[in-house]
Amino acid sequence: MSEVTAEPVSDVPYDPTGEISRLLKLEDRRESAVAQIAVWIAEGIVVGRLHPGRDLNSVELAGRFNSSRTPVREALMLLESEGLVEIKARKRPRVASFPSERVREIYFVRRRLLALVGELAAQRATDDDIALLGDRLARMERAVEAGDVDEYFWCHVDTQGHLQRIASNQILADILDSLALRTLVLRHTSLGQGERLRESFKDQVRIHEALAARDSELAAMLLSRATQAALDAILEMIESTL
């Protein structure tokens, strides 16, 4: 779809906003106040502008967006359902926090589901799909060479989206999108640590090869292992900053 519409395929840097509104299922009604507020908050959480525990009272936010509290409240509810925000009755909403135990839980599930995506994607990928993934891979490689963590990160996120589309299981994709949102912060920061960027890219290359060979078992295994490696990097990062 995207390669047909307009863009000259490359060099257009990724727009986090676009990816986030995709993950939040807000691509239609992108102009509505609710969507703008939700995406702004989600992006803030993902890029680390809004830290866990940060107060998200609706009055302040309404002021910031020159809107009433109604759309703010709806945006916060939406983000709560995605696990990014904690809302307790009659208390002020806060940016959700992720204790390492919760991170482990998320990755325990995420790992299995991504393996499933790999399995299905390897079975169902067309040659065009593989070619498209190849483009993304090349782009990630350029980002790694340039040491551009942001570019790599969002391209990685986009690639996962494509993988999910290829796997053709909407529910599976929705669940993974939801889990992805909660882990974006951690994944983003952990990518900047040491050799993590290059290691992650190596995993991507292997996964692409398995998919191109239509080896579903291998693809599942590689995705599972790559996810585990991502978790390990995140946990190491958390422990060290503790």
Place this chain on the structure above:
Amino acid sequence: MSEVTAEPVSDVPYDPTGEISRLLKLEDRRESAVAQIAVWIAEGIVVGRLHPGRDLNSVELAGRFNSSRTPVREALMLLESEGLVEIKARKRPRVASFPSERVREIYFVRRRLLALVGELAAQRATDDDIALLGDRLARMERAVEAGDVDEYFWCHVDTQGHLQRIASNQILADILDSLALRTLVLRHTSLGQGERLRESFKDQVRIHEALAARDSELAAMLLSRATQAALDAILEMIESTL
């Protein structure tokens, strides 16, 4: 928790409302307008009072609940995030429909995740947990003898909740709760078909045995197969009424 508080353990029939508000994570703020409206709609969908495609415009609902449209809209958003309601920008919300392809997708994921729950639960169950599950099993047996589909059904739902608690993975539980909500209607009606009730109970017995034996591999396999059987029954039902 529940056996300590008040109830005389048995004979108190299950309250669908309670189970549904648990699945919707509305157990606190149960008195708020949003929660009441959301639970009422969800229950309507689950017991078949509100059919797929049914118009859920906020004006009518607000009238029905003597409330303004604000809490109605929030309730509808909540239900949308659980997949029970479809909301398109500037269109009236509708009860979501589940084409058989979507049902297959849900069960494809649900099956793997329930296997995971079985695996974890078998590893982590205490003797008290097994005893509690035994109580539930006995209760289900009475329901089967009496041919009380409703009682069996809600006890089954409750039992799954306990299993998830034993498995001790909050994210996993949340995802399964969300998937459960979408499939409650189908599961409920399919239980009334032919020998489905007795077959389902037999599966429950085997699963309990595996858990009691702390055989995680077997528990995972049995849960996977029982889930597949449930799907088959549902698909057969859908095809036949088509």
Place this chain on the structure above:
DNA sequence: TATCGATCAAGTGTCGACACAAGTGGACCC
């Protein structure tokens, strides 16, 4: 008679206002 456009009721998205609850700070007491 069928097609198209104007007209109009119905519904959505957003707003500002209100009562009540929660948090905050100071006055008061020991």
Place this chain on the structure above:
DNA sequence: GGGTCCACTTGTGTCGACACTTGATCGATA
């Protein structure tokens, strides 16, 4: 000087109102 109670401020949950959009109805036109 440290702890407790009470007023005041801040924020939540809900309300009724408004402009704009959508879809439906009905008449005009070919």
